[in-house]
Amino acid sequence: MAAVPSRPLPAPQPSVETQPFWDAAAEGRLTIKRCGSCNEPHYPPRGRCPFCFSDATTWENSKGEGAIYSLSTMRRGPNTPYVLAYVTLDEGPAVMTNIIDCDPDTLAIGDRVEVAFTPTEGGPPVPFFKPVAR
Amino acid sequence: MTIRNKAYIAGAWEHPLRVIPDLSTPELHATCAAGALADAGLSHSDVDGYFCAGDAPGNGATNMVDYLGLKVKHLDSTETGGSSYIIHVAHAAAAIAAGKCSVALITLAGRPKSERFNAFRGGGPDEQFEWWTGYSTSNAYGMCAARHMHEYGTTSEQLAWIKVAASHHAQHNPNAMLRDVVTVEDVVNSPMIADPLHRLDCCVVSDGGGALVVVSPEIARSLSRPLVAVRGAGEAVQGHGGGRGLDLTVTATSQSAPRAFAEAGVTPADVKYASIYDSFTITVLLQLEDMGFCAKGEGGRFVADGNLIAGTGRLPFNTDGGGLCNNHPTNRGGITKVIEAVRQLRGEANAPVQVPDCDLAAVNGIGGILGLRHAAATLVLERQ
Ligand SMILES: [Zn+2]
Numbered sequence: 001m002a003a004v005p006s007r008p009l010p011a012p013q014p015s016v017e018t019q020p021f022w023d024a025a026a027e028g029r030l031t032i033k034r035c036g037s038c039n040e041p042h043y044p045p046r047g048r049c050p051f052c053f054s055d056a057t058t059w060e061n062s063k064g065e066g067a068i069y070s071l072s073t074m075r076r077g078p079n080t081p082y083v084l085a086y087v088t089l090d091e092g093p094a095v096m097t098n099i100i101d102c103d104p105d106t107l108a109i110g111d112r113v114e115v116a117f118t119p120t121e122g123g124p125p126v127p128f129f130k131p132v133a134r
Numbered sequence: 135m136t137i138r139n140k141a142y143i144a145g146a147w148e149h150p151l152r153v154i155p156d157l158s159t160p161e162l163h164a165t166c167a168a169g170a171l172a173d174a175g176l177s178h179s180d181v182d183g184y185f186c187a188g189d190a191p192g193n194g195a196t197n198m199v200d201y202l203g204l205k206v207k208h209l210d211s212t213e214t215g216g217s218s219y220i221i222h223v224a225h226a227a228a229a230i231a232a233g234k235c236s237v238a239l240i241t242l243a244g245r246p247k248s249e250r251f252n253a254f255r256g257g258g259p260d261e262q263f264e265w266w267t268g269y270s271t272s273n274a275y276g277m278c279a280a281r282h283m284h285e286y287g288t289t290s291e292q293l294a295w296i297k298v299a300a301s302h303h304a305q306h307n308p309n310a311m312l313r314d315v316v317t318v319e320d321v322v323n324s325p326m327i328a329d330p331l332h333r334l335d336c337c338v339v340s341d342g343g344g345a346l347v348v349v350s351p352e353i354a355r356s357l358s359r360p361l362v363a364v365r366g367a368g369e370a371v372q373g374h375g376g377g378r379g380l381d382l383t384v385t386a387t388s389q390s391a392p393r394a395f396a397e398a399g400v401t402p403a404d405v406k407y408a409s410i411y412d413s414f415t416i417t418v419l420l421q422l423e424d425m426g427f428c429a430k431g432e433g434g435r436f437v438a439d440g441n442l443i444a445g446t447g448r449l450p451f452n453t454d455g456g457g458l459c460n461n462h463p464t465n466r467g468g469i470t471k472v473i474e475a476v477r478q479l480r481g482e483a484n485a486p487v488q489v490p491d492c493d494l495a496a497v498n499g500i501g502g503i504l505g506l507r508h509a510a511a512t513l514v515l516e517r518q
Contacts, residue, residue: 012262032377042376044263050376070284070382072276073329074268084273084328086380093377096267096506104329109284126266 007079011123017047020059022124030064030115030127032093033057043093064115065090065132073104087113087129101130136397141227141238142354143362143515145174145347146476148469150309152461154341155248160191160201162243162343167202170345175357176237181347183208183235185226187218189244189464198241208235214371214509215501216411218242219346219469221511224367226348236350243343244464264506271413272336274505276328278382279416283330285383285431288419290330292434294321296415297334297458299442304455306484311338312459321415335415337456342463344473360480365494366398366514373507383431386510387424387498394496395426398514402426405514406492407478408449409471411499412456418442421498422449425512444487453478453487468499472513479517493517 014022024031033045037054048055071085083099099107100116112132117125147169154162163186171177184206190198194211210225212218219242226238282288298318304310321334354361370389374380395401402425410418419433427449428436436449444450454460454474457467475495477483483492495515502508 007268009266012266014262018262040376040378042378044260044377046259046376051378069380070277070281071329072273072280072331074270074273075326075328076272077270079268082268084267084269084277086277086374086382088380089377094374094380095377096264096269096374098267109280120266 007082009118009120009126011120012126018045021045025117025127026124028117030062031059032062032089032091034060041092043095062089062091066113068099068107068109068111068113069094070109071099071107083107085129095127098128099130100128107131137224137227137231137367138365138397138399139363140231140351141348141364142351143223143346143364143472143476144349144354144357144359145170145176145345146473147173148344148473149342149463152309152311152340152342153247154245159243159245159249160198162245163190163198163241164202166243166343166345167239167241170239170347174347174349174359176347178203180237181239182206183226183229183238185210185222185238185240187211187222187242188213188215189242189466204239206235208238214511216413216466216468217499217501217509217511218466220472220497220499220513221369221509223346223348223364223472223513224369224511227364227367230348230350236353238348240346240348240469241343242345242463242466242469244466245341246339246464247341269506271503272331273328274503275414275416276331277505278420279330281382282416282420286434288434290322290332291318292438293335293415293419294318295437295440296412296418296442297321299440299447300412300452300456300458302443303453303487304459306486307455307460310455310460311340312455331414331416337413337458337462337467339465340461340463342461344463344469346469346472361518362476362479363516363518364513365400365516366394366396368393368397368512369509371507371509382505383420385420385424385500385504386508387421387500387512390510390512391425391498394512394514400494400514402496404494405496407453407475407489407495408451409475409495409497410451411467411471412452412458413467413500415458417500417504418451420504421500425496425498444489450487450489453483468501468511471497471499475515479515
């Protein structure tokens with residue numbers, strides 16, 4: 001029983017700070033920011049590094065793979081079930097997302113997942129994740 | 135510089151109703167203000183400082199000061215969600231210690247059951263990366279609980295004991311929404327809302343409000359109420375920090391509580407009663423660990439077997455029934471946590487749950503959303 005979100009997904013509202021992220025998403029690329037000063041990656045992307053406050057941040061493609069850090073399946077309310085999760089990318093940052101194309105009852109912390117961009121209502125697609133095919 | 139013993143909570147009042155169709159929200163603020171001032175033995179014209187948060191209609195404190203007809207010389211509209219009012223007590227104490235005001239009024243009111251509730255979904259910088267995930271409080275806190283279970287073996291049955299203890303207290307509160315005593319089985323057999331949190335792991339939704347009056351030591355001693363001193367306070371914010379080092383098993387309380395206990399010069403072992411924000415059962419467990427009542431990961435064992443029940447448990451908590459059973463006015467439980475601590479310190483709690491010789495209490499709150507970003511606030515209060 002797959003929990004594919006059937007709920008309408010509101011279009012993200014890009015800002016001048018984040019437009020490149022959403023442009024990349026439209027091309028199917030997941031991007032993060034990396035700091036040119038302390039070399040730390042971060043997500044969600046900011047113009048100024050949250051760790052050392054340098055503005056020398058640059059966009060970087062993520063491989064779009066990682067592991068589930070934690071998850072919670074929403075059981076009540078409209079368009080349920082769906083799975084809210086944090087995924088820790090192999091590059092380091094944790095991403096809040098949904099796990100789709102999965103059986104929520106067998107999904108577990110530590111499971112490997114990969115990005116699966118999902119359309120929104122009139123905006124760029126959002127980075128959901130799905131289990132890595134074994 | 136410290137706020138220790140520089141300010142006293144002289145007035146505390148909670149609206150007795152849980153559905154309030156016949157008052158407007160600003161009117162409910164005014165009603166609560168009048169209640170707290172009467173409790174203190176002070177009048178409207180004595181107020182020279184005013185504190186409110188995001189539940190107050192209008193532009194910060196400006197609209198409410200005008201609406202309430204106050205003449206104040208100090209304002210604070212610090213907004214951190216449900217923990218705001220705990221922070222307001224600390225900020226009021228600091229303002230009083232600095233001579234900025236001497237009678238500070240704090241109000242909260244709202245009516246999510248009686249009017250369309252405008253939850254703040256508010257335009258934070260990361261909202262465009264979060265809104266479409268379908269997060270809510272229940273599944274965000276669900277992720278925290280799932281991770282705590284994964285790392286420490288915490289069980290749903292252990293979490294359920296927190297609700298069970300709250301229900302034991304609520305049976306003695308005639309104003310509580312849920313007065314039936316529940317069992318661990320009742321909790322774990324209630325419908326799943328967001329794994330692993332069941333319906334009875336969640337707090338109630340209620341109309342309501344409350345107010346506090348914080349005063350200078352000179353004014354406190356001139357009044358006839360028991361002396362409830364602010365001995366220490368701490369506050370802190372925690373988010374997911376750019377995605378680095380995410381740890382959903384720790385809250386900002388791990389920073390705010392040590393600050394408060396250090397300022398107060400006491401330890402968790404000295405605390406006779408604790409008011410702990412209980413939006414969900416897991417919220418309580420994480421705060422108990424982060425306040426130092428038990429080690430990280432030991433919360434499940436700490437809360438089990440009725441250990442939070444007044445009269446029998448090691449640490450009586452939320453003796454009014456808390457947000458889990460009593461009320462959660464306008465989805466912000468901070469002020470009622472302070473009010474019940476004041477009742478305990480005055481010896482005015484409901485008799486079956488009054489902690490004997492209760493002279494030191496701790497209050498802790500979480501505002502915002504655990505798992506996304508939140509502000510924790512801690513108070514140490516003492517009867518003198
Ligand atoms: Zn940096």
